[in-house]
Amino acid sequence: MSAPADAPVRVVLAKLGLDGHDRGIKVVARMLRDAGCEVVYLGLRQTADSIVAAAEQEDADVIGLSMHNGGHLALARKMLDAMRAADLDLPLVIGGIVPDVDMPALTELGVTAVLGPGASADDVVATVRRAAGR
Amino acid sequence: MTDPLPDLPGLLERARAGHRRSVGRLLSVVEHGGDQAEELDALTLTHTAQTDDAHVVGVTGAPGAGKSTLTGALAMALAGRGRRTAVVAVDPSSPVTGGAILGDRIRMDDTVGPARDHVFIRSMATRGQRGGLALAVPGAVRVLAACGFDTVVVETTGVGQVEIDIVAGADTTVVVLNPGWGDAIQANKAGIMEIADVFVVNKADRPGADDTVRDVERMLDLGHRGVDGTWRPPVVRTVATDGSGTEAMLDALDAHLARLRATGELNERRTRRVAAEVRTRITHDLEDRLTAALTAESATIADTAAGRSTPGQAAQLIAARLQAG
Numbered sequence: 001m002s003a004p005a006d007a008p009v010r011v012v013l014a015k016l017g018l019d020g021h022d023r024g025i026k027v028v029a030r031m032l033r034d035a036g037c038e039v040v041y042l043g044l045r046q047t048a049d050s051i052v053a054a055a056e057q058e059d060a061d062v063i064g065l066s067m068h069n070g071g072h073l074a075l076a077r078k079m080l081d082a083m084r085a086a087d088l089d090l091p092l093v094i095g096g097i098v099p100d101v102d103m104p105a106l107t108e109l110g111v112t113a114v115l116g117p118g119a120s121a122d123d124v125v126a127t128v129r130r131a132a133g134r
Numbered sequence: 135m136t137d138p139l140p141d142l143p144g145l146l147e148r149a150r151a152g153h154r155r156s157v158g159r160l161l162s163v164v165e166h167g168g169d170q171a172e173e174l175d176a177l178t179l180t181h182t183a184q185t186d187d188a189h190v191v192g193v194t195g196a197p198g199a200g201k202s203t204l205t206g207a208l209a210m211a212l213a214g215r216g217r218r219t220a221v222v223a224v225d226p227s228s229p230v231t232g233g234a235i236l237g238d239r240i241r242m243d244d245t246v247g248p249a250r251d252h253v254f255i256r257s258m259a260t261r262g263q264r265g266g267l268a269l270a271v272p273g274a275v276r277v278l279a280a281c282g283f284d285t286v287v288v289e290t291t292g293v294g295q296v297e298i299d300i301v302a303g304a305d306t307t308v309v310v311l312n313p314g315w316g317d318a319i320q321a322n323k324a325g326i327m328e329i330a331d332v333f334v335v336n337k338a339d340r341p342g343a344d345d346t347v348r349d350v351e352r353m354l355d356l357g358h359r360g361v362d363g364t365w366r367p368p369v370v371r372t373v374a375t376d377g378s379g380t381e382a383m384l385d386a387l388d389a390h391l392a393r394l395r396a397t398g399e400l401n402e403r404r405t406r407r408v409a410a411e412v413r414t415r416i417t418h419d420l421e422d423r424l425t426a427a428l429t430a431e432s433a434t435i436a437d438t439a440a441g442r443s444t445p446g447q448a449a450q451l452i453a454a455r456l457q458a459g
Binding site for chain 2: 004007008029030032033034035036037038039040041042043050053054056057058059086088
């Protein structure tokens, strides 16, 4: 079951772990709001389990994580492990500072899409909508 | 995409067994509305005995008053007393794009503390409603009650003076104020100050808390909405960020519920709640018809804009056609 096609896309946005750079994720939250999405904003210092709990309670269509501390490979693995443990089959989009060389590894892990520093508002919205299947 | 329709009885059964994600899904069914939501509502009717026991607490106040932080602290106090607690936190949808930033959880995260795993929090966008709540709130409360939650806290959007839908949606309404919020005249203005069953002066560690408490107490001296005229809304001081006063707030909520039960007012309020929801649903349908009619009547509007008729005449003409048909 998923939402009717005309229902707003619900996105849970969070920073996972110790990473205080939240300027980017706030801009992304606003971009998605302006595109008609409902953004559940969790903010800083979340754990993989707290993000899973929020995504379940909020019945999210997409989980978006912002990463600026170089830990994206380890953190993405942690997030996906927690999602699998909870049997939570949702698209995971990562944004932030991610070197091109790490993209294949993230895809391999099961990350749905990665948005790098040059991504425009249109890129962000199109990527999230595509991930949500709407 | 052709998705199978959800297995509602199965979802409800799992939700009642405590499965978080099933509760989340059911609340989305309520939000999407239509036939599925109707079917779900009919299913929850079979659990009415349990829904009688959920205390519905409304928390309302101006933007930034600390409603979410306070709701998180209250949820922790409730969990400390062994109550299963659910929160429905409403934030506004954009009238332009329909999008929303639902930013209540981030505040609750900081105050709900170790009770996090025992509290269910759902964020909800208003999706066009203007009274501080979403259309789906009453249905969501019914689902949560049917899932066995003891207390359902409904947090409104930040409100001004007149967005008071919550009073019809809750058993007990909490109005949150802050030091420096106003004076004796503000306290006596009609609207939100009349609907409180419990007043909370949050951020009470800031200068001016005594003045605010005094202004509210003096306002209450002049008369107030009561339960059988016997309940004077208590004024509780809190500092939500460190949890101060939340136990006293919970004591006040419990005392109010006990009074509602003892006087029979609880059933009266719940009957009024149903009446309000029925009214809202009809109003919603009528507004949809009106929107369609106004689109079809663009020529009439253009005439009025050109000065060939008054707005009153145009309204009468369109209303007459709407009634005819």
